[in-house]
Amino acid sequence: MDFNLDPKHQMIKEVCRKFADNEVETIAAEIDETERFPLETIEKMGKLGLMGISIPKEYGGAGAGYTGFAIAIEEISKSCATTSVILVAHTSLCASMIYNSGNKEQKQKYLVPLAKGEKLGAFGLTEPNAGSDASNQQTTAVLNGDHYLLNGSKIFITNGAHADTYVITAMTDTSKGLRGISAFIIEKGWEGFSFGPPENKMGIRGSSTTELIFQDIKVPKENLIGKEGQGFKMAMMTLDAGRIVVAAQALGIAEAALEESIKYVKERIQFKKPLSKQQIIQFMIADMATEVENGRNLVYKSAWLKDNGKSFGISSSMAKLYCSEMASRVTNKAIQLHGGYGYIKDYKVERLMRDARITEIYEGTSEIQRTVISSSILK
Amino acid sequence: MKIIVCIKQVPDTNEVKIDPKTNTLIREGVPSIINPDDKAAIEEALKIKDKQGAEVTVLTMGPPQAEYALREGLAMGADKGILLSSRSFAGSDTWATSLALSGGIKKIGNYDLIFCGRQAIDGDTAQVGPEIAEHLDLPQITYVSKIRSINKEKAVVERALEDGYEVIEVTLPAVFTIIKESNNPRYPNIGRIIDVFDNMSIDVWDEIMIKLESEKLGLKGSPTQVLRTFTPPIKAPGKMIEGNTDKEKVLNLLNNLYNNIVK
Numbered sequence: 165m166d167f168n169l170d171p172k173h174q175m176i177k178e179v180c181r182k183f184a185d186n187e188v189e190t191i192a193a194e195i196d197e198t199e200r201f202p203l204e205t206i207e208k209m210g211k212l213g214l215m216g217i218s219i220p221k222e223y224g225g226a227g228a229g230y231t232g233f234a235i236a237i238e239e240i241s242k243s244c245a246t247t248s249v250i251l252v253a254h255t256s257l258c259a260s261m262i263y264n265s266g267n268k269e270q271k272q273k274y275l276v277p278l279a280k281g282e283k284l285g286a287f288g289l290t291e292p293n294a295g296s297d298a299s300n301q302q303t304t305a306v307l308n309g310d311h312y313l314l315n316g317s318k319i320f321i322t323n324g325a326h327a328d329t330y331v332i333t334a335m336t337d338t339s340k341g342l343r344g345i346s347a348f349i350i351e352k353g354w355e356g357f358s359f360g361p362p363e364n365k366m367g368i369r370g371s372s373t374t375e376l377i378f379q380d381i382k383v384p385k386e387n388l389i390g391k392e393g394q395g396f397k398m399a400m401m402t403l404d405a406g407r408i409v410v411a412a413q414a415l416g417i418a419e420a421a422l423e424e425s426i427k428y429v430k431e432r433i434q435f436k437k438p439l440s441k442q443q444i445i446q447f448m449i450a451d452m453a454t455e456v457e458n459g460r461n462l463v464y465k466s467a468w469l470k471d472n473g474k475s476f477g478i479s480s481s482m483a484k485l486y487c488s489e490m491a492s493r494v495t496n497k498a499i500q501l502h503g504g505y506g507y508i509k510d511y512k513v514e515r516l517m518r519d520a521r522i523t524e525i526y527e528g529t530s531e532i533q534r535t536v537i538s539s540s541i542l543k
Numbered sequence: 544m545k546i547i548v549c550i551k552q553v554p555d556t557n558e559v560k561i562d563p564k565t566n567t568l569i570r571e572g573v574p575s576i577i578n579p580d581d582k583a584a585i586e587e588a589l590k591i592k593d594k595q596g597a598e599v600t601v602l603t604m605g606p607p608q609a610e611y612a613l614r615e616g617l618a619m620g621a622d623k624g625i626l627l628s629s630r631s632f633a634g635s636d637t638w639a640t641s642l643a644l645s646g647g648i649k650k651i652g653n654y655d656l657i658f659c660g661r662q663a664i665d666g667d668t669a670q671v672g673p674e675i676a677e678h679l680d681l682p683q684i685t686y687v688s689k690i691r692s693i694n695k696e697k698a699v700v701e702r703a704l705e706d707g708y709e710v711i712e713v714t715l716p717a718v719f720t721i722i723k724e725s726n727n728p729r730y731p732n733i734g735r736i737i738d739v740f741d742n743m744s745i746d747v748w749d750e751i752m753i754k755l756e757s758e759k760l761g762l763k764g765s766p767t768q769v770l771r772t773f774t775p776p777i778k779a780p781g782k783m784i785e786g787n788t789d790k791e792k793v794l795n796l797l798n799n800l801y802n803n804i805v806k
Contacts, residue, residue, distance in 0.1 A: 171611055172740035175618065178574075179731050213733035226734035236733070 169235075176232050180239035183212060192244035195370030196515050199362070201326055202370055205247055210281020214251060219263055223271055224279035229471040230405060234412040234463050241416025242423070245519035246370035248413050252527075253322035254278065256406040258285025261331045262349065265390045265398040274329050274349055286327035288318035288376050289399055296532050298333075298396060299341045303378065305334035305348060312336070312348065312388070314356075314381040320526075324374030325359045328352050332376065333395045340393065347395035349387045356381040367518035404477045406527050408466045411483035414491035414523040415459045421491075421498035421516045422452050428502055439501070448501060452494045459487040478540050485533035488523035495520040544597040544695065546588040547651055548621070548658040549644050549675065550581035552605055552612035553665045577612045580660025584721040586728040588658050589620045591693060598622050600651060604632055604643050610745050617739040618731030625651065629749035634762030637666075641674030643760055646753030648679060655695065657718040661686060672720035683718040684711055688725045 169177065187208055195202050209215055218233040219225025226232070233255070241248040259278040262270055277283040294300040303316025314334055321330075330350045337344035350357065360375030390398055426449060429439040439445045462483035469476035495517035499506035506513050524530050554573045562569050577585070588599045601616035603609050604627040613624035627647050635643065648657060657679070659672035669685070676683035688708060689701040695715065702709045703722055750757050758764060784799065786792030 170740075171614070172736055175611075175615060175731070175736050175740075176733055179618075179733065179736070183730055211732070212730055213735070217733055221734060221737075226732070227737045228733055232733065232737075 172228075173231055173235055176228060177235045177239060179212070180214075180236045183208075184240045184243040188240055188247050189243035192246070192370075193509075193512070193515065195244070195246055196367075197369075197509070199364075199369045201372045202247060202250075203326070206250060206281070206284060209247075209251060215254060215281030216259060216279025218255060219259055219275065219279040223263065224276040225259075230408050230467040231464070231471050234408055234467040237409045237412040238416040238419070238460075238463070241413045242420040244370070245413060245417055245516075246368045248416065249322055249368050249371045249522075250284075252406065252409050252413060253287055254285045254327075256409045257287035257402060258327070258329060258331045260405060261287065261347065261389065261398060261402040264402055265347070265394070266349075269386065270349060270389065278329060283328040284323055284326055285329045285331070286321050286323040286376075287402075288321045288330055288332035290318060290320050291316070292319055296529060298345070298399075301333060301335050301345060303332070303334040304338065305336050305346060305383065307336070307385070310385050312383045312385065314348070314350070314378045314383050316378050317360075318376040319360075320363065320373055321376050322371055322373055322526075324372050324376060325362065326372045330376065331389070332378075333399060334378075336392045336395075342396045343393050345395040345399075346392045347389040347398055348383050349389060350378075350381060350383055354381050354383075365522075367515070367520070367522055369518075403527055404480055405470055407480040407484035407533075408463065408470060408476070410523055410527045411459070411463045411466065411480070411487040414484075414487035414520060415456070415463050417516050417520045417523070418452075418456050418459060418487070418491040418494040421495040421513055421520075422449075422456050424511070424513050424516070425449065425452065425498045425501045428505075432503075445501065448497055452497055455490045455494055459483070459490050462486055478537055481528070481533045481536045484523075484528065485530055485537065488520075489530060491520035491523055492517075544591065544595065544656070544693075545600070545654045546591065546597050546656045546658060547600045547602055547648055547654050548581070548584050548588050548616070549648075549671070550585065550601055550603050550612060550616060550660070551578045551663045551671075552576070552603065552609045553578045553663050556664050575608070575611065577615055578660050578663045578665075579723045580662060580721060582660070582728045583723040583725050584658040584660050584719075585616050585619055585621060586726045587687075587690060587719075587721050588656075589729065590726070591656075591690070592620065595693075600625060602644060602647050602651070603627070604635070604640055604647070607747075610747075613745050614739050614743075615731060617743055618736045619729055620731075620735070624743075624745045626745050626747045627749075627753065628747050631750045631757035631760045634765060635760060636765035636767035637668050637670035637674060638766055639760050639764040641671045642678055642764065643750070643753065643755065644671065645675050645678035646750075646755045647748060648675070650748065650753050655715050656693075656698075657681070657716070659718065659720045661720045661722045669720070672718060676718035679718070681716055681718050682713050683720070684713055685720045687719040687721050690719075 213226035216225030217228045221227040237248050262275045278285045305312040305314045333345050333347050335344050336346040356379040358377045363373040429445050432439045466476050466479040466483045469479055498513040502513055505511050552575050555576045558573050560569045591597045592599050599621040600623040601613050601621045602625045610626055617624050627643050662669035684702055686703045687700050688703040691699040697714050699712045784792050784796045786795050
């Protein structure tokens with residue numbers, strides 16, 4: 165057993181750290197405050213190889229697997245969760261779904277430009293009445309000669325208005341529930357495809373979250389991913405791995421909160437000594453550090469399982485469940501340690517706490533993760 | 544065009560802490576990095592490669608773990624990495640180091656340019672580059688801040704001075720020492736990192752392969768004698784002389800000098 169990063173992952177970590185310090189941290193507070201989508205960072209991430217980090221080289225990716233992917237997301241999230249969620253939605257959902265389930269032509273046409281960072285991707289599963297209950301999808305795709313006619317809408321879609329390529333699900337057979345769901349690739353600019361206004365969010369405010377509206381969109385038959393009725397299964401397979409990087413995102417946010425807290429408690433003088441000399445503060449730091457370490461072990465183990473072709477679904481659910489709730493606890497404590505200053509936007513922990521909260525909700529809520537974990541144990 | 548870049552793996556001095564009891568560097572757990580001036584030298588070579596094509600070789604002398612620094616150079620875009628590593632090299636001062644590197648450079652052969660960083664952040668000697676030029680009997684330009692033009696025969700470069708720069712034309716081959724202010728080194732591409740570790744190998748050469756006798760290398764071949772090492776004393780902070788007018792400030796200064804020094 166070896167808990168050390170191997171040298172190539174160590175180098176990926178160092179490069180991502182430097183990149184995040186120089187290119188991401190510098191604008192993080194600004195894009196949060198102004199809700200600005202950081203297009204310039206996406207271009208830089210493409211050049212670095214981040215946009216296709218887990219996608220094999222033959223499709224234009226970096227071939228760094230999920231260990232490399234998780235490390236990159238962890239490092240970027242320490243600086244800015246807005247930036248990391250753009251990458252998570254693009255790579256772990258949109259590009260990975262095409263990689264996992266698309267055919268040769270779809271991979272050449274759509275996956276390669278996504279992996280190279282030339283196009284931005286989004287993934288649409290959630291609907292107003294189909295959140296955790298994906299079987300209640302209202303969006304329909306009806307076969308009509310050489311194309312499907314797509315009608316309905318998706319909500320809370322990350323990269324919504326800024327993406328070029330969208331992987332979405334729709335009912336091709338409303339009588340079959342989950343087995344009636346199919347997945348399609350659609351492109352921005354197609355007739356009948358429009359967007360709702362951007363959501364005004366609590367956290368990850370620089371990311372774009374919008375509704376996708378489909379009105380009689382003609383989707384060519386060849387843009388069906390896999391076969392009719394396989395959409396839900398393929399989406400779940402993609403989300404299983406996606407949980408590793410959402411967990412890594414939560415981990416990165418928590419690590420940043422811990423780092424900020426350590427710095428602060430050493431500097432802040434109360435009762436004529438630094439806060440770090442008070443036992444109650446020391447114990448809070450100890451608890452936060454222990455939780456972060458726990459989370460990191462879960463994330464890296466899940467990534468290792470995935471990269472080594474082992475079953476990782478339960479591990480990734482545990483990582484996602486634990487890290488997201490841990491990030492909320494740790495960022496909450498970080499604010500407590502900062503006292504009144506922690507409640508002010510001038511301090512990074514304020515943003516970290518708002519950003520942490522969403523990780524308990526998206527890509528499968530904590531409740532869904534508990535369902536997944538317990539049903540595999542108690543079956 | 545063939546460019547050889549000599550680099551050194553150093554402890555990241557931003558992360559180094561001093562043991563207050565022994566006054567020595569705590570090296571444990573300190574990350575190793577490519578010396579910043581050397582990284583700028585790699586970038587300068589890669590800029591030439593991007594513009595007009597060049598084969599870039601990164602060369603270092605060090606323990607086996609220095610391979611990591613070479614791989615970082617490869618990940619940035621260098622074509623080959625060569626590590627000079629042997630027990631005979633241990634304890635080398637700048638003279639023995641430059642001799643070994645010159646031996647490596649001779650074995651590589653057919654070079655047009657040798658790049659070094661100005662100086663290393665752990666030793667600060669700035670001697671290895673110039674010494675390589677002497678061993679190889681090549682012209683040298685130190686403190687290069689910009690390469691204006693370059694072809695197979697000659698180069699025109701700017702050499703940084705304290706209050707400006709010199710423009711120098713030099714015939715090739717030549718040795719340049721590069722300053723870190725000359726550029727912003729690129730980030731290694733992540734796909735390239737994977738390639739470098741999965742598909743590329745580093746050549747490791749010892750003293751026999753570079754045709755040097757072990758007596759001339761390492762501690763034995765090092766004329767430098769270290770008398771003592773010490774932490775520079777911390778200077779007292781400066782004092783601002785206050786006053787409403789210039790005359791008052793001068794009077795206060797004189798009073799200060801008289802009371803604190805003369806009296």
